[in-house]
Amino acid sequence: MAKTIMVVDDSASLRQVVGIALKGAGYDVIEGRDGADALSKCTGQKIHLVVCDVNMPNMDGITFVREFKALPNYRFTPVIMLTTESQESKKEEGKAAGAKAWVVKPFKPEVLLGAVAKLVLP
Amino acid sequence: MSTKSGFDSRVVIPLGLAGAGAAGTIVAGWSRWGWYTVLWGLALLALAVWSVLREQSGGATGGASASVETYLHSRQAFSDAVLPVWCRHIENSRSQMEQAVSDLAGRFSNIVDRLDTAVHVSSHDNARDGQGMTEIFSRSETQLGSVVGSMKSAFESKQAMLAQIKDLERFTRELRDMAEGVASIAAQTNLLALNAAIEAARAGPAGRGFAVVAQEVRHLSSRSAETGKNIANRVGLISSAILAASEAADRTAAQENSSMQSAEAMIDSVLHDFRSMTDALVASSELLKQESVGIQGEVGEALVQLQFQDRVSQVLAHVQQNIERLPELLREHSDRYHAAQILEPMDAQPLLRELQKTYAMAEEHAVHGGSGRAQPAAAAADEITFF
Numbered sequence: 001m002a003k004t005i006m007v008v009d010d011s012a013s014l015r016q017v018v019g020i021a022l023k024g025a026g027y028d029v030i031e032g033r034d035g036a037d038a039l040s041k042c043t044g045q046k047i048h049l050v051v052c053d054v055n056m057p058n059m060d061g062i063t064f065v066r067e068f069k070a071l072p073n074y075r076f077t078p079v080i081m082l083t084t085e086s087q088e089s090k091k092e093e094g095k096a097a098g099a100k101a102w103v104v105k106p107f108k109p110e111v112l113l114g115a116v117a118k119l120v121l122p
Numbered sequence: 123m124s125t126k127s128g129f130d131s132r133v134v135i136p137l138g139l140a141g142a143g144a145a146g147t148i149v150a151g152w153s154r155w156g157w158y159t160v161l162w163g164l165a166l167l168a169l170a171v172w173s174v175l176r177e178q179s180g181g182a183t184g185g186a187s188a189s190v191e192t193y194l195h196s197r198q199a200f201s202d203a204v205l206p207v208w209c210r211h212i213e214n215s216r217s218q219m220e221q222a223v224s225d226l227a228g229r230f231s232n233i234v235d236r237l238d239t240a241v242h243v244s245s246h247d248n249a250r251d252g253q254g255m256t257e258i259f260s261r262s263e264t265q266l267g268s269v270v271g272s273m274k275s276a277f278e279s280k281q282a283m284l285a286q287i288k289d290l291e292r293f294t295r296e297l298r299d300m301a302e303g304v305a306s307i308a309a310q311t312n313l314l315a316l317n318a319a320i321e322a323a324r325a326g327p328a329g330r331g332f333a334v335v336a337q338e339v340r341h342l343s344s345r346s347a348e349t350g351k352n353i354a355n356r357v358g359l360i361s362s363a364i365l366a367a368s369e370a371a372d373r374t375a376a377q378e379n380s381s382m383q384s385a386e387a388m389i390d391s392v393l394h395d396f397r398s399m400t401d402a403l404v405a406s407s408e409l410l411k412q413e414s415v416g417i418q419g420e421v422g423e424a425l426v427q428l429q430f431q432d433r434v435s436q437v438l439a440h441v442q443q444n445i446e447r448l449p450e451l452l453r454e455h456s457d458r459y460h461a462a463q464i465l466e467p468m469d470a471q472p473l474l475r476e477l478q479k480t481y482a483m484a485e486e487h488a489v490h491g492g493s494g495r496a497q498p499a500a501a502a503a504d505e506i507t508f509f
Contacts, residue, residue: 011432011435013220013227016228021425024418105432105433115508
């Protein structure tokens with residue numbers, strides 16, 4: 001059974017690009033348009049990993065990670081931040097919120113897939 | 123308030139009063155009250171002149187103030203009218219670009235999916251058919267080899283049987299010799315019986331019994347000769363039949379040998395063609411797989427390049443947010459003027475600082491700093507941090 005990865009990004013094209021890479025590697029993908037939309041979709045189903053942007057409307061990525069990790073079902077679900085931000089201070093915020101990795105856009109699909117393969121829950 | 127002729131009533135009235143007072147004084151003779159009237163008129167005149175001058179001075183100030191008001195109002199109206207249009211254009215372009223890139227990515231996704239399907243089917247078919255064909259080829263080769271082996275074995279059996287048939291000729295020759303031996307014995311017996319009959323005749327009546335015996339021996343020898351002849355005839359027939367069968371078997375063997383060699387050559391040819399076909403199939407499938415990997419690599423690279431939309435979209439969003447802030451800043455500037463009646467010079471730095479705070483990418487900072495056209499960020503494998 002394919003593992004499920006949630007992709008959270010306000011850019012539809014980025015969700016599409018990430019989705020292509022992940023689906024090509026055999027993962028199932030569910031999408032969130034922003035942090036709030038993604039949280040509304042976390043209804044207890046198994047999510048093996050989350051790939052999340054930082055700068056988004058309604059709810060930014062850091063806040064989403066913080067609230068997502070506070071949900072009992074997803075306490076141990078790893079999160080990869082995928083963003084154009086590369087400042088160390090932002091990375092620290094992500095780490096403090098509970099993210100496991102930080103990938104800077106533009107990304108190479110094999111780099112993202114490498115990080116996903118390393119972190120995805122069994 | 124000015125009269126139509128240009129004289130102000132505030133000047134004319136005191137001047138008239140002073141003039142009337144002076145005229146009254148002159149007419150009534152110079153008196154103290156007359157001088158009072160003149161002085162009062164002059165005082166009023168001075169007051170009126172001061173009032174007019176002040177008003178004129180105040181009017182100039184009020185005109186400038188009105189111009190500033192007009193300018194500020196028009197500036198606000200200008201920004202309120204223009205900036206939303208600019209922002210809508212930017213937003214529209216952003217959303218169009220996002221939609222187009224999203225569609226483009228979707229097309230690439232379809233290409234990759236269909237390519238995957240084609241390669242999967244091809245690989246599967248190749249694995250199934252190619253491997254199956256290889257197995258079929260091996261099995262066919264074995265089975266056909268077995269058929270050829272069986273044919274060879276049958277041919278050898280026939281050759282062995284033919285050899286045995288040819289061996290029968292030897293026996294028929296021996297039988298013929300034996301038949302000839304029988305004929306020879308019969309002839310000698312006949313001769314012996316003949317001599318016995320002669321001797322019996324010479325013996326007279328005493329030899330009658332012997333003559334009967336001799337006669338019977340002659341009969342026997344005749345029958346033996348006849349039997350020997352019959353045997354020789356039958357053996358001759360058998361020998362001819364065996365010879366004919368042997369010759370026919372030889373001819374059949376030659377034909378079979380030729381057919382077998384022809385069949386073997388045809389089987390080799392078919393197997394060779396089959397092998398060439400399976401090799402070509404495997405090679406084309408391998409080529410398809412390699413090409414597929416190449417195309418997937420190209421699509422992967424294209425997907426990296428398509429991410430430009432996200433970066434450009436972010437830059438445009440930041441600029442748009444900054445543009446949207448401008449009317450508010452202009453309004454605040456106007457408010458400060460209204461509060462202090464001092465027209466401050468416009469300062470771009472606060473707005474630029476706000477813009478700078480929104481930057482997420484190094485290239486935005488570079489462009490802001492005026493370091494020329496920043497290179498778009500390239501996907502970097504080292505841009506990954508594990509916590």
